[in-house]
Amino acid sequence: MSYQIQIPGRIHSGNGSVSRLADIFSRDGVKKALLFTDKGVLSTGIAKSVFDVAASSGVELEVFDGVIAEPSTHDVDRVMQAARSAKADMLIAxxxxxxxxxxKLASVLIGATYTVYDLVKDPSLARKTMRAVMIPTTCGTGSEATCNAIVAIPEESTKKGIVNPALIPDEVILDVGMIARLPKAIVAATAVDALAHVVECYTSKKATPLSDTYAIAGARLIFRNIEKAYANGDDLEAKEALLLGAFYGGVAITGSGTTAVHALSYPLGGKYHIAHGVSNAILFAPVMAVNKDSCRERLAELCDAVYPELAISSAETRATHVINRIADIVKNTEIPTSLAKYGITDKDLDFLVEAGSQQQRLLVNNRKELSLDDIRGIYRKVI
Ligand SMILES: NC(=O)c1ccc[n+]([C@@H]2O[C@H](COP(=O)([O-])OP(=O)(O)OC[C@H]3O[C@@H](n4cnc5c(N)ncnc54)[C@H](O)[C@@H]3O)[C@@H](O)[C@H]2O)c1
Ligand SMILES: [Zn+2]
Structure with a gap:
């Protein structure tokens, strides 16, 4: 079997590493850059460090702050209408x-003849038109490492992934200063998303020695630091571990892919607008409990990597320990554990089972083949 993994061209890490933008600008001869951000991020003031580096490097910045959380195809298209005519040498997120x-979508859409709607139908159309630098400010999706862009499809009440190697960012800056003041609830939801990436990638049917290496490294960092970072926002060591773990999770995704947690989560984001990290957190332990029969050894190996002191226990005990830790983490970080809070009831079950079971891009990665009854049982458990 041959296998591969993709990683962005250059990764800068460490507190204050946003200053490395100056090197990037000078190496690439950048005169003007487009800065993509959103109003929530701008209101925190963290963009000042980017503005300062651009000013001292003599680089003009054009700011697009109209990005909508959990964007739909229409949201992306609206931003592209504004950005389409912008002339620049580089794009910064x-x-x-x-x-x-x-x-990332802008990096293949600016100057292109196809639209985001065309890419949803045929992701293979994507060609990179502009170099892109990613500076994550949550901890996090790992999007800074992946060749995926996820968009909501309102007409289908779900979300879809546009996947193409052209979407891999060129440079990544993992600066813990960007998440130093991140609100606790966002730390929790985004770090559990990252934890889902590494656990799903390690237990994925498509896991390879390359994706395993990143998934294990990410699991160690996230399992051991998530509650610390949640409990004490000033614990930058724990937060830096999460930022790195989230990046490793993103790399693992490019090698193996997520599985049923993400698949069943998409209709919850697409129709009920539950934040990605929260919907994953609600489904995470219940899906892994159903998966356990088929993933026992893989979950036990994850346990060995993170909790070596349990190595003498049976595979069943170690696998159960990982699932219990996931459930405890969701509780300890005060993320909802049920969909009831979002007004979802038994009457939504038919839609959820139908929409969830259609997420075959990810369900085919799940080691356990989930029947419609399994899927119904999982959703029912969290309603
Ligand atoms: N491409 C991929 O590989 C991939 C992987 C996982 C998830 N996703 C997608 O990512 C999106 C979710 O991203 P997310 O969970 O990072 O959240 P987000 O980008 O939607 O941000 C959530 C909120 O946090 C605020 N925020 C961000 N950084 C902040 C900071 N430092 N301080 C204060 N507020 C801040 C934003 O303004 C926003 O209101 C979903 O659309 C999901 O589908 C993509
Ligand atoms: Zn995710």
Whole structure:
């Protein structure tokens, strides 16, 4: 079997690494850059460091702050209408997955003849038209590492991934300063999303030695630091571990792909607008419990990597420990554990089962083949 993994061209890391933008500008001879961000990020003031580096490097910045959280195809198209005619040498994304996905799409849409609607139908159309630098401000989606951009499709009440190697960013800056003041609830939801990436990638049917390496490294960092970062926002060491773990999760996705947690989560984002990290968190332990029969050894290996002190226990005990830890993390970080809070009831079950079971791009990666009854059982458990 041959296999591969993709990683962005250059990764800069460490507190204050946003200053490396100056090197990037000078190496690439950048005169003007487009900065994609959103109003929530701008209101925190963290963009100042980017503005300062651009000013001291003599680089003109044009700011697009109209990115919508969990963007739909229409939201992306609206931003593209504004950005289409912008002339620049480089694109910078400063934000969470929503901003980075929109900017990644811009990196293949600005100057192109196809639209985002065409890409949803045929992702193979994408060709890179502009170099892109990602600066994540949540901890996080790992979008800074992946060749995916996720968009909501309102007409189908779900979300879809546009996947093409051209979407891999060129440079990534993992600066913990960007998440130092991130609100607790966003730390929790985005870090659990990253944890889902590494656990799903490790237990994916498509896992390879390359994706395993990144998934294990990410799992160690996230399992051990998520509650610390949640409990103490000033614990920058824990937050830096999450930022790195989220990036590793993104790399693992390019090698193996997520599975049923993400698949069943998409209708919850697409129709009920539940934040991506929250809908994953609600489904995470229940899906893994159903998957356990088919993933016991893989979950036990993850346990060995993160909790070596349990290595003498049976595979069943170690696999169960990982699932229990996931459930505890969701509780300890005060993320909802049920869909009831979002007004979802039994009457939504038929829609959820139908829409969830259609997410075959990811369901085919799941080691356990989920029947419609399995899927109904999972949704029913969290209603
Ligand atoms: N492309 C991929 O590989 C991939 C992977 C996972 C998720 N996603 C997508 O990413 C999106 C979710 O991204 P997300 O979870 O990072 O959240 P997000 O980008 O939607 O941001 C959530 C909120 O946090 C705010 N925010 C961001 N950074 C902040 C900061 N430092 N301080 C204060 N507020 C801040 C934003 O303004 C926004 O209101 C979804 O659309 C999801 O489908 C993409
Ligand atoms: Zn995710």
């Amino acid at each position: 400063l934000g969470g997955g929503s901003v980075m996905d929109t900017a």
